[in-house]
Amino acid sequence: MKEWLLKVNRTLFELETGILLFxxxxxxxxxxFPQRGEWSRGLWIGILTACLCAFHMWYSLDKGLSLTEKGAAGYLGRQSMLRMAVVALVLVICAVTSAGNLxxxxxxxxxxxxxxxxxPVTKKISxxxxxEEILPDIITENPVDEQETRR
Structure with missing residues (x-):
């Protein structure tokens, strides 16, 4: 299982872990509460939707970063609207049917x-x-020579 977890994107892992803790x-x-059956179904429908949205967000961002600036803006906007539409559809289904509490x-x-x-909590689990996370070195500009600034 640990080998599989190491293949998963670290940020996505932290986001999904936070969703599951919640x-x-x-x-x-x-x-x-006495209505725990219906309320639990609704909760887990929402949690599943949130997990799928998190994965879709990660996938969209990963793909969008390989596009041009203009192409990425349009692509990411469409993907965001798609996620919102899916969430709205899930909530409408819960409202119309007895699948779970809205x-x-x-x-x-x-x-x-x-x-x-x-x-901060999920970072510790991660x-x-x-x-420990290995971050790339910060890119710094070469300091200007003091003699050049005095001229």
């Missing part, structure tokens, strides 16, 4: 946002799995 915490809270499905989708705020 899901577990939300599930614990839902367990105290409110908890929305809360599950918001796990994507909460995961971004959990980044370090435990991947090890």
């Amino acid at each position: 899901a577990l915490a939300s599930q614990v809270v839902i367990a105290f 409110l908890t499905a929305f809360i599950g989708v918001m796990g994507l946002k909460v995961s971004a705020y959990l980044q 370090r435990a799995v991947y090890g």
Whole structure:
């Protein structure tokens, strides 16, 4: 399993881990309510949607970075609208059918946002799995020679 995790993009791993931590915490809270079956279904529908959106976001950004500036802007805008449409469709399905509670499905989708705020926690988990992050050196400009500035 660790070999598979090492192949997954580190940022995507941290985002998905945060979503799952939020899901577990939300599930614990839902367990105290009498409608926990319907609420849990809605929550996990939203969590699944958030996880798929996170993956799609990573994939879109990865592909968009290889395009020209103008092409990337259009591509990323279309992909973002596609994600919003999918989230809206999932919420409409939950509202029209009895697949799950609409409110908890929305809360599950918001796990994507909460995961971004959990980044300090998920970073620690990421370090435990991947090890310390090796960042590239910062590019610095050559300092101007003092004699040239005095002229």
